[in-house]
Amino acid sequence: MKHLIAPSLLSADFGNLQRDIEMINQSKADWFHIDIMDGSFVPNLSIGFPVLKSIAKHATKPLDIHLMIQNPDLYIERFCVEAKADVLTVHYEACNHLHRSLQAIKKMNVKTGVSLNPHTSVSLLEDILCETDVVLLMSVNPGFGGQKFIEQTYKKIEQLKKMIINQNLNTLIEVDGGVDLSNYKQLINAGADVLVCGNAVFGSPDPVKTIEQLSTI
Numbered sequence: 001m002k003h004l005i006a007p008s009l010l011s012a013d014f015g016n017l018q019r020d021i022e023m024i025n026q027s028k029a030d031w032f033h034i035d036i037m038d039g040s041f042v043p044n045l046s047i048g049f050p051v052l053k054s055i056a057k058h059a060t061k062p063l064d065i066h067l068m069i070q071n072p073d074l075y076i077e078r079f080c081v082e083a084k085a086d087v088l089t090v091h092y093e094a095c096n097h098l099h100r101s102l103q104a105i106k107k108m109n110v111k112t113g114v115s116l117n118p119h120t121s122v123s124l125l126e127d128i129l130c131e132t133d134v135v136l137l138m139s140v141n142p143g144f145g146g147q148k149f150i151e152q153t154y155k156k157i158e159q160l161k162k163m164i165i166n167q168n169l170n171t172l173i174e175v176d177g178g179v180d181l182s183n184y185k186q187l188i189n190a191g192a193d194v195l196v197c198g199n200a201v202f203g204s205p206d207p208v209k210t211i212e213q214l215s216t217i
């Protein structure tokens, strides 16, 4: 499968959000990556349902919603219905009953995602991988855009890829944080299927061209 590019709207210009969404619509990007932060699971706040509804109204590509929040179960239905998630990702570290959370997402006919912080071992996913459509490996500590990529991530991708193949699954590996033109090829070679790019896209003088470069191997 050709890898997918998911620009992260966290780095968009929120004063010109519709313009930036249209730019992604017109580009070679595959998904919209949308970061939700609660000021508790991560030391930052981002956006809530009013803004999400506006994004859903204008975006013409799948919405990949990354929940960096405690107790995601409280909001799963709203993220699926009001925010129109196509992939809904919860953090392993934020769920006491991860299997139950994933079942709740599945019930809404939305793809399930599980994210791991840099310190969390992929081996912990052994018994939940078969319920997971996407594993989102954090390659920075979550909470902010524009941070430095953590090199240990390559090993995690390789280990996770082996687990997916051993279990004969189609789970996608998504990498989030510090992905740019200098490392995207190595990430794809290691086994990444989806690359989240915030600063690399929106900090570029020509975001459409950067997306095209990131899409090309």
Ligand code: DX5
Pocket (backbone or CB within 6 Å): 008, 009, 010, 011, 033, 035, 066, 140, 141, 142, 143, 144, 145, 146, 147, 176, 177, 178, 179, 196, 197, 198, 199, 200
């Ligand atoms: C960080 C978020 C990322 C962030 C990535 O907690 O999950 O999606 O927007 O931004 P860059 O690509 O700039 O590291």
Ligand code: ZN
Pocket (backbone or CB within 6 Å): 008, 033, 034, 035, 066, 176, 196
């Ligand atoms: Zn993210």
